[in-house]
Amino acid sequence: MTAANADRWIPITPGMEGYLALSLANVIANEGLHASGVDLGSLFGEESENYLPEFDPDVIGPQIGLPEGILQGKSAAEFIRHLARDFAGHRPSLAIGGGSAEAHDNGSFNMQAIYALNHLVGSVGSTGGIRFNPESALPEWVSNQKVLRGGSFGTPALSMRVSYRNFFRLDERWMFSGFRCVKDI
Numbered sequence: 001m002t003a004a005n006a007d008r009w010i011p012i013t014p015g016m017e018g019y020l021a022l023s024l025a026n027v028i029a030n031e032g033l034h035a036s037g038v039d040l041g042s043l044f045g046e047e048s049e050n051y052l053p054e055f056d057p058d059v060i061g062p063q064i065g066l067p068e069g070i071l072q073g074k075s076a077a078e079f080i081r082h083l084a085r086d087f088a089g090h091r092p093s094l095a096i097g098g099g100s101a102e103a104h105d106n107g108s109f110n111m112q113a114i115y116a117l118n119h120l121v122g123s124v125g126s127t128g129g130i131r132f133n134p135e136s137a138l139p140e141w142v143s144n145q146k147v148l149r150g151g152s153f154g155t156p157a158l159s160m161r162v163s164y165r166n167f168f169r170l171d172e173r174w175m176f177s178g179f180r181c182v183k184d185i
Contacts, residue, residue: 013065015110020060022116023057024083027085038122060080066079087117091123092123114132
């Protein structure tokens with residue numbers, strides 16, 4: 001995904017994506033713009049009158065490097081508040097992280113913040129939002145397959161290959177459990 005795929009791309013200082021996401025979450029949570037059914041207490045760890053105060057737009061706005069050209073005469077804090085209201089008000093909204101956002105030493109923080117923002121506005125598991133792979137339509141015994149590399153000492157030589165999927169029912173498999181060390185082929 002690139003900025004070209006976005007309805008709106010906000011250029012900021014690389015590595016600050018999580019701070020922007022949590023600043024948006026601060027506005028959405030504190031103004032009651034979150035999706036119905038979202039438990040703010042479990043999402044943020046506790047019930048509060050002021051969620052994520054350390055990510056208030058007045059604090060974060062000056063730190064994330066918003067270019068003057070996109071502020072349109074607003075302060076950085078006003079811009080973040082407007083963006084948060086827009087994001088929460090036009091559902092399904094979707095924030096996508098990756099690339100440079102996850103490549104920084106705070107990449108895990110950035111990605112958690114971005115995807116928590118999606119949960120906050122109800123975009124997880126909904127049409128137009130983040131969708132997880134559906135359950136297999138195949139019988140139950142197929143759903144517990146694992147793709148293996150090679151095989152075990154009990155696998156017939158003709159069945160060993162780079163990508164091996166065991167289609168046999170559990171009671172008919174020749175797989176053995178244990179620790180495997182695999183050398184790259």
